[in-house]
Amino acid sequence: xxxxxxxxxxxxxxxxxxxxxxxxxxxxxxxxxxxxxxxxxxxxxxxxxxxxxxxxxxxxxxxxxxxxxxxxxxxxxxxxxxxxxxxxxxxxxxxxxxxxxxxxxxxxxxxxxxxxxxxxxxxxxxxxxxxxxxxxxxxxxxxxxxxxxxxxxxxxxxxxxxxxxxxxxxxxxxxxxxxxxxxxxxxxxxxxxxxxxxxxxxxxxxxxxxxxxxxxxxxxxxxxxxxxxxxxxxxxxxxxxxxxxxxxxxxxxxxxxx
Amino acid sequence: xxxxxxxxxxxxxxxxxxxxxxxxxxxxxxxxxxxxxxxxxxxxxxxxxxxxxxxxxxxxxxxxxxxxxxxxxxxxxxxxxxxxxxxxxxxxxxxxxxxxxxxxxxxxxxxxxxxxxxxxxxxxxxxxxxxxxxxxxxxxxxxxxxxxxxxxxxxxxxxxxxxxxxxxxxxxxxxxxxxxxxxxxxxxxxxxxxxxxxxxxxxxxxxxxxxxxxxxxxxxxxxxxxxxxxxxxxxxxxxxxxxxxxxxxxxxxxxxxxxxxxxxxxxxxxxxxxxxxxxxxxxxxx
Numbered sequence: 001x002x003x004x005x006x007x008x009x010x011x012x013x014x015x016x017x018x019x020x021x022x023x024x025x026x027x028x029x030x031x032x033x034x035x036x037x038x039x040x041x042x043x044x045x046x047x048x049x050x051x052x053x054x055x056x057x058x059x060x061x062x063x064x065x066x067x068x069x070x071x072x073x074x075x076x077x078x079x080x081x082x083x084x085x086x087x088x089x090x091x092x093x094x095x096x097x098x099x100x101x102x103x104x105x106x107x108x109x110x111x112x113x114x115x116x117x118x119x120x121x122x123x124x125x126x127x128x129x130x131x132x133x134x135x136x137x138x139x140x141x142x143x144x145x146x147x148x149x150x151x152x153x154x155x156x157x158x159x160x161x162x163x164x165x166x167x168x169x170x171x172x173x174x175x176x177x178x179x180x181x182x183x184x185x186x187x188x189x190x191x192x193x194x195x196x197x198x199x200x201x202x203x204x205x206x207x208x209x210x211x212x213x214x215x216x217x218x219x220x221x222x223x224x225x226x227x228x229x230x231x232x233x234x235x236x237x238x239x240x241x242x243x244x245x246x247x248x249x250x251x252x253x254x255x256x257x258x
Numbered sequence: 259x260x261x262x263x264x265x266x267x268x269x270x271x272x273x274x275x276x277x278x279x280x281x282x283x284x285x286x287x288x289x290x291x292x293x294x295x296x297x298x299x300x301x302x303x304x305x306x307x308x309x310x311x312x313x314x315x316x317x318x319x320x321x322x323x324x325x326x327x328x329x330x331x332x333x334x335x336x337x338x339x340x341x342x343x344x345x346x347x348x349x350x351x352x353x354x355x356x357x358x359x360x361x362x363x364x365x366x367x368x369x370x371x372x373x374x375x376x377x378x379x380x381x382x383x384x385x386x387x388x389x390x391x392x393x394x395x396x397x398x399x400x401x402x403x404x405x406x407x408x409x410x411x412x413x414x415x416x417x418x419x420x421x422x423x424x425x426x427x428x429x430x431x432x433x434x435x436x437x438x439x440x441x442x443x444x445x446x447x448x449x450x451x452x453x454x455x456x457x458x459x460x461x462x463x464x465x466x467x468x469x470x471x472x473x474x475x476x477x478x479x480x481x482x483x484x485x486x487x488x489x490x491x492x493x494x495x496x497x498x499x500x501x502x503x504x505x506x507x508x509x510x511x512x513x514x515x516x517x518x519x520x521x522x523x524x525x526x527x528x529x530x531x532x533x534x535x536x537x538x539x540x541x542x543x544x
Contacts (some may be wrong), residue, residue, distance in 0.1 A: 074428035076372050087421040088416050099416045102409035103428035112408040113401060126409075186399055 001026050001201065002047070002170055003077070007056035009042055019224045020056070024170060028248075029192060029202045031212040033236075034222035040205045043222070046082055049073040060170075067136055067168055075103065079168035081159040083175045083205070087173050089148030093158055094137055096147050097130040100165040123152050133161045137191060153184040160191070171195060172203045187236050189215055213237065221245065260339040264462065270388075275494045278449040279389035281475060283492030284398050285445035287485055288438040291406075296439065297470040298339075298355035301362035302332035304465025306447025307454035308366060308373055311382045314455070319442045321385040323456070328451025329444040336443030337436070347421075359470055366462040378461030383426050386455040394452060398445055402485040403465035418482075442458035448472075460536075470509075474513065475517050481527020490528050 002024040010016040017039045024030055032040050045051040047058055049070040060066040065073055086097050097249040106122035134140045137157040142150065147158055156176055163171055173192075177185045185208065192215055195202055206212045212219060213233040222234060222244040229236055236242055266273075282299060289296045310328030313319040319327075320392025342353045366373045373379060416424040416466050417431055425431045454460045472495060498516065499509045524531045 004506045050422065050426075069430075069432075070422075070429050071428050074426055080426060083424070086420050090417045090419060090424070091412075095412055095415075099424065099429070100427035102413050103430075105409060109410075113404050115404075129406055138539060147340060162427065206511070 001061050002018050002203075003057075003059045004043070004059045004230070005059070007043070007046060007058065008054045009039070009046060009051065010054045015225055017053075020225070020227055022220055024201055024203055026169075027196065027199065027201055027216050028217045029196050029204065031219035031233075032203060032205045033207070033212055033219060034228075035196045036060070037224075038222040038245075039225040040222055041174055043082055044174055044205065044226075046074070046252070048078060049127075067226075068171065071103070074166050074168075074189070076132065077167070077169035078172065079163035079170070080172040081156070081163055081174055081176060085152075085155045085159055086109045087155055087159050087162065089146065091147055093134055093147055093150075093161075094127060094130050094143045096161050096167050098126055100162060101126045102127065103166070105237060130165065131165050134158075136164065136194075137161045138187070153180045153188075156180065157188070157191070162243065164195075168200065170201045170203065172205075174205045176204065177206055178255050185211055202222070234247050237255035263527070266395055269422035271456060272342050272496070272500060273388065274386060274391050275390075275453070276493055277395050278453040280395050281398055281445055281449035281452070281495045282473045283480060283488035283495075284329040284402055284475035284485060285442040286473050287402070287480075287488035288442040288445070290477045290482040291411075291418060292414045292435055292438050293421070294344070294374055294435060294439070295352045296343075297352055298336070298358050298444070299442060299467045299473045300467075300470035302336065302443040302481050303445035303450035303453070303469070303473075304362055304366060304462065305332040305335060306450030307460050308379065308450075310451030310483075311379050311454040311460055312372065314383055314385065315379065315381060321383075321390075324447060325390075325456075328446035328454075332447030332450075333440050333444035338438045340436045340439040341402065344432065344439060345374045352423035356377070356467070356470065363462050363466050366465075370501070373462070373518050376461065376463075380459050382458055382460065384456055384458060386452045391452055394448055399485055399489065402488075405484055410434075416511055434457075472513070475513060479520050479523075479527060480519060481529030483526060483529050483533070488527030490532075494528070 002134045004020055005019045005021040007017055008015070020043065032043065036039055038101050042051065042195055046053050047064065047065065053066060060076055060078060063076065065076070088099065106125065111119040131140060131143055137160055139154060139158055139161065142154070147155065150158060160173070160176065177188055180188060189211065192202055194205070204212065204215065216233060218231065219233060219236045220227055221242050228241045228245055229239045231239070282303060285299050285302070306328035309331045310324040314321060314443040315326055330498060340356055343351060343358070346354055367375055369375070386523050396441070413424065413429055413434055415429070417434060421431055476491035476495045478486060478491070479494060480489065481487030495513065496515065502509050520527065
């Protein structure tokens with residue numbers, strides 16, 4: 001459903017992405033890995049419309065996303081989280097998750113001024129929906145707290161709940177497990193599997209290899225802005241190009257193993 | 259009721275000023291609540307004052323019609339200049355709107371044939387009474403409180419905290435910014451139109467940099483967490499100079515000092531001081 005064809009991005013003379021092609025089919029969990037600075041987050045920024053590609057085509061269900069403003073990309077069904085968590089810290093959890101619901105109002109602008117029964121009913125439904133989404137990521141009991149009071153791992157889960165509130169078809173997670181302890185990671189993996197089962201496609205950037213290898217059906221590896229490998233976790237693990245990208249070229253076989 | 263009459267005779271201008279300043283504070287609240295530092299509101303006020311004043315003085319139009327035009331014209335101009343300027347942020351937005359304010363002031367100053375130039379516009383009929391001001395403040399406050407409670411207020415709060423994240427939630431941030439800017443322009447214009455009809459005389463310099471800063475001070479002093487913050491700011495900034503009357507020319511200085519103290523000790527304004535319940539909810543907010 002998402003197709004990137006020969007995508008390139010330059011910042012001035014700096015080539016961040018070169019000729020990256022990638023296809024995400026409907027359903028399934030996919031990984032995007034690579035050393036720091038490989039261009040992974042740039043791919044996310046291009047797809048969500050925060051950056052414009054220098055060349056290439058981004059298509060979602062056959063529709064070109066190039067040049068579409070971010071809010072419209074989101075409405076087409078692409079949601080994301082951020083590497084450096086960007087929740088609304090001074091709002092409650094319920095409010096955080098309710099923000100995206102405002103893009104699909106169930107009532108007209110005038111009823112804001114003259115609250116009718118239908119308006120109150122719609123507001124109540126929104127709050128209920130927000131609670132359900134918080135429950136999905138295990139934060140229902142903290143619904144009335146300010147988001148800034150949550151722990152790091154909880155903030156990441158809140159960000160996922162907020163992304164889900166946009167009703168995405170494709171969810172893109174930028175290092176969702178960063179800063180989590182191993183039990184939190186385990187819990188997050190289970191949640192992501194459930195998302196896949198509910199019919200979403202998930203694209204994950206992550207540095208934690210056991211996390212990525214354990215979840216993904218297919219992994220794409222970026223290095224210096226180019227795709228150097230693509231395949232199932234086992235193929236990636238065995239790929240000499242990937243090992244070289246992460247560990248460097250060894251002088252002797254022993255070194256390249258370590 | 260005699261004391262009321264004598265009170266009104268002495269203080270009517272002050273009471274009406276409190277009302278129009280609250281409107282101005284509400285107008286800057288709208289943009290500040292979205293995290294936008296705009297200082298065009300003094301200019302919008304001036305456009306509203308001159309539009310309404312010229313309509314009643316020269317064209318002998320009904321007061322209500324003059325008020326309507328006095329808020330619609332600045333709103334239309336806000337719509338026009340908002341599209342390009344609201345793409346800027348932070349200090350750049352402040353500079354652009356400040357420049358716009360100067361352009362408006364100089365235009366009014368030089369269009370002598372219609373506006374009277376530096377001599378100002380004289381003999382504006384005193385049509386503004388307590389009823390018009392009270393009604394305007396009530397309506398503005400009602401609308402803004404309703405907005406603040408609704409999904410629109412929630413979106414404004416979100417934009418203030420993280421514009422990009424809000425946009426990626428599927429919300430048209432540019433449209434929201436333009437909306438608050440235009441509504442702010444309409445309110446500031448209405449305040450100007452009302453103000454002109456109880457001061458008898460207006461001149462371009464009333465709507466310059468000093469006024470822009472005063473309006474900003476009302477918004478910041480009261481706080482942008484709620485329209486009530488703007489009300490507090492508007493009332494205080496109007497009454498403070500009266501209470502400090504003995505200080506004469508040093509009054510603006512005291513305004514500045516009060517503003518600095520508030521920014522240092524309660525950066526989110528007085529409203530935030532009055533309402534500590536919120537931060538108690540979660541433990542150890544950092």
